[in-house]
Structure formats: C-alpha cells, structure tokens
Amino acid sequence: MKKLSFLVALTFSALGLFAQSPKTGSETITFPQVDSSPLDVVYYPLNTTKAKENTDPVIRVFYSRPFKKGREIFGVLEPFDKVWRLGANESTEIDFFKPVFINNTKVKPGRYSLFAVPGKEKWILIVNKQTDKWGAFSYDQSKDVVRIEVPVEKPIKVVEALSMTFNESENTANLVIAWDNTQVSLPIKFKK
Numbered sequence: 001m002k003k004l005s006f007l008v009a010l011t012f013s014a015l016g017l018f019a020q021s022p023k024t025g026s027e028t029i030t031f032p033q034v035d036s037s038p039l040d041v042v043y044y045p046l047n048t049t050k051a052k053e054n055t056d057p058v059i060r061v062f063y064s065r066p067f068k069k070g071r072e073i074f075g076v077l078e079p080f081d082k083v084w085r086l087g088a089n090e091s092t093e094i095d096f097f098k099p100v101f102i103n104n105t106k107v108k109p110g111r112y113s114l115f116a117v118p119g120k121e122k123w124i125l126i127v128n129k130q131t132d133k134w135g136a137f138s139y140d141q142s143k144d145v146v147r148i149e150v151p152v153e154k155p156i157k158v159v160e161a162l163s164m165t166f167n168e169s170e171n172t173a174n175l176v177i178a179w180d181n182t183q184v185s186l187p188i189k190f191k192k
Helices: 002-020
Strands: 039-044 057-066 092-096 101-104 105-107 110-117 121-130 146-153 159-169 172-180 182-189
Touching: 002 110, 057 172, 092 172, 101 172, 121 182, 146 182
Parallel strands: none
Antiparallel strands: 039 057, 057 092, 092 110, 101 105, 101 182, 110 121, 121 146, 159 172, 172 182
C-alpha cells in the first residue's frame, strides 16, 4: 500500500511540474510569477469594453497597482516634491483617442505617460511624451506636454491599492487617483 501511495504521489508531482512548464518542440518555457503590483486599465467612459452598444473610448489609462501593506505612502515611501511614476513598475500611460484639454492646453490624440510630484497639500500632475520607460528614472521634463497643480483631498476611507477611476461633469472626465489616505483628480475636458 505504501508503494502504491508513493507512486500516486510521484505521478501527480510529475504532472504538476509539466503543467507549470509547458513545452514547445524541445524547448521548455518558464512563465514569470504574478507581479506584486498588477497591471490594470481604466477607460473613459467607464466600462467602454463591456458596453453592449458600440461605445468608443475617449481615454484609457494603463497603470500598475502597488499595495499599501501597512506602510506610510506619501512623504515616506513616495517622497514629497520628487517626480513619481504614478504607480509601480513601468510608467503609467494614458491614451487619448480624441483631442482633449488639460489646464487649457490642447493635447493631441496619442499615447503619453503620466507622472506626479506629490506634496502635502497639492500635487503636480504631468502628461509627458515619453512612453515605455521603467519608473521615473529617465524622466525628461523637456518632454512635458502639460503640468497642472491640483489640491490633495482625503478619500472616505484608506485605499489599500493604488486606484484610478473616472467621474464626470459637463464635458469633463476627472481622472481620480487615490492611494492610502490621499486622493487627487486630473480634469480632462473634451468636446462630445
């Protein structure tokens, strides 16, 4: 009975190994682990991709979502008055599918990065031409398209993972960004 149990356990262990490393031809492929700050996307209008009617997006944001994990975030983990990638891993990217206005500056359709300079009472939010960069290590201020100063607000409750969504007012989509006990909004205007 012990031999049979050992053979069954050995067989399932071997099957588990094969399931984790699929083979193509004679090559074994190893997949990376799940990232601790997973990539997420938010569209404006919200749920654009889930809409039953044909809805075209106006804005799309790709960002990695770090977690608080008991840490103090702004002023400690993310220093005040220093450029931040507005997320984790790669710089946060924003796509505009039509012309928009931010702080009275017209921004052409295209793909841009989003950066922030957090402060205690206000943040500077930055739309920049650089894309496909890791963090803010190679941030180049000369490629800024627009900078806007926005007030810091407190969310209703502490936000565990960096989160972004849109809320709207007349001809404006506000990109709401919250993490820990801090919330800011980037007003984006466009013609409907």
